[in-house]
Amino acid sequence: MSIAQESGPPKVSPIYDPKVRSIAYQVILCAVIVFLAYSAVRNAADNLARAKIASGFGFWNQTAGFDISQTLIEYTAQAGTYGRAFWVGLLNTLLVAAIGIVLATVVGFLVGIARLSKNFLLSKLSAGYVELIRNVPLLLQLLFWYNAVLKALPDLRDSWTLPGSIFLNNRGFFAPSPVFQPGMEFVGGAFVVGVIGAVGYRNWARKKQERTGAQSPVALVALGLIIGLPVIAFFLAGMPATLEFPEKGRFNIRGGMEILPELVALVIGLTFYTGAFIAEVVRAGIMAVSRGQTEAAGALGLRTGQTLKLVVIPQAMRVIIPPLTSQYLNLTKNSTLAVFVGYPDLVQIFTGTVLNQTGQAVEVVMITMAVYLTISLVTSTVMNWYNSRIALVER
């Protein structure tokens, strides 16, 4: 009898039952959140009604009435709507992010490898660059590039002229722009065909190597396909593109392509800043490959280049990819600092001008956040997929 009593579960009050407790905690948490959300919505409705601001997305199709200094799609102050301004801003953000990511990757890989160099001077120089850039706020660097470097360039009349009608002055960079005539679509088509052909050839060459061990000149053929085909198409179609050169007048520069100094400052700042972080990522990735791997590759008779290409880099990439992705996302998020140098990105146009003009704070901020959240989620999904593809397959 006494044994049965001891082995049975002791009677405890339900207050001490972990299950009951956990449900109670969760109910309380949900109640608090619902209450906060409810009172926030009610207050917002009150405040908006008092300020006579209509909520909703009706402003999307209203005429914006402000000019934007750089538009990748057609936009005019008279005809453009707030919705159109949103797309202009988004494209400008994507443009600066894309350029920044490419350049920062180049800088980052160069500096990261240089920091591991046996050359004392080179590795110390790279280390100095990384430490200096990483420990100074990005905003300060952007302001420096914009106000102290680009604004200090000579004014229009004394523009620096580089060969090929490229002008540099404090109003921006002016370069020849290509003008396309009908027939250019063939060149574009040839480029697409070239890329597809190059990928196909690479796959065929890999299969052949696995089967027979014979190697094929993949890089040369791919280069020929991707560059050669469009060039041939260009001449066959009768050279359907010309260059329009900028002409320097007395007060302005007409024609050609104008690159805003704001864009240049932003790209330089983001490139150097993110490049320093990527350099650290690359260095950590390469150092994560053990020395034995290099020695074993040498023992097998691989040359230095082959060792790098076939042994070290594939393994280092596994370590590099995840943090590299977050650096790319950081760069995209940091491109919002455009607002401080006046480059018309999404935040400057939408969260700045549109919000000021319409007063639709909740909608505008929510849309902006949704855009960046989407970019973050899409990028990390793609990168996770890529990462799982190259990840080490273990037992």
Next chain:
Amino acid sequence: MAVATQDGMNVPGTSYVRATPVEAKPAPGATTGVVGWVRANLLSSPSNIVLTIISILLVIWIVPPLIEFMLTHAVWNGADREACLPTAERPEVGACWPFVKDRFAYFIYGSYPIPERWRVDVFFAMLAVGIFWLLWLEAPRRDLGALYFFVVVPVFSYVLLNGMDTIGLRRVDTSLWGGVLVTMVVSWVGIVCSLPVGILLALGRRSTMPAVKLFSVIFIEFVRGVPLITVLFMASVMLPLFVPDAYSPDKLLRALIGIAMFASAYMAEVVRAGLQAIPKGQYEGAMAVGLGYWQMMYLIVLPQALKITIPNIVNTYIGLFKDTTLVVIVGIFDFLRTVEVSRIDPKWAAPTTSATGYAFAAMFYFICCYGMSRYAKSVEARLAKSDHR
């Protein structure tokens, strides 16, 4: 040698063996000393020589102009812009240091009323004591230090900086705060709020309760997925809508709320990494001796997890410290903003004023951030050493 007989004759069948010693090779070039070092590190191969030459050119391109700007061509004394303008006998003007000297108090205190500035000094001193107490790992009673840093200093400095009429401290509106003061207040409030909230969020994310976990994950991923500027915009333009008109927070408070939210999400991920590094046996052991959840966390898990997280916490703090520069977007005069408005002041407008201001700001941020990152590195090295008994 063994195969050669005493009279020098080779044993038949071993003609491939050398009978006489090889002539000694010349001694290798210096492998020690300066020459050896240069040979090994700078000139070991043709490509290495090329890299060395490029590096030397880079150094020549960067360093002498920098020294000229900062020191040899710099202006050290003067009362206004006249001193820093290029003249006929001095066409090249370097940094305009009297500008920094003149504006120094503004950079530190912003527009804080001059007779009340001792309060800011006291705040800096209290903060320095707290930071030193917490960061010096051998300091006595670090638990008291934490209490001091996270409870005493916040309450005391709020009264001190904001003022309280009943004890005779004049009220100072936050719109007058500025400079290093605001940078310190914002980053310090960020760390004081983000550490506890971040720990709670990290625990929530690892919790078995689905509602708690979901809420933590949504908050962390949402905040980490958007740029700080949009969080600040949210705090600045949306927050006033969400509270009754009478309680509308002032500008500085809005920025502080935005920064605290942002920092908490990042801190949560740092702490979570620390929690994950604690072996499961620690949790199981704690439960086996009958500790409840909070006792287990407070006594067993968090002390270990936070200890190994210190370097990452400091690194997060460095990021936060740099990010405080973004609060200008909501109209607050942090240190960088005071430099920015000073450099376009007509009294000091000269060709090199902007560069001087930025150089000074860069030195300030660099010294703070580099110091912190060295500290994080040293703690990391210590922890790594203590792992191997």
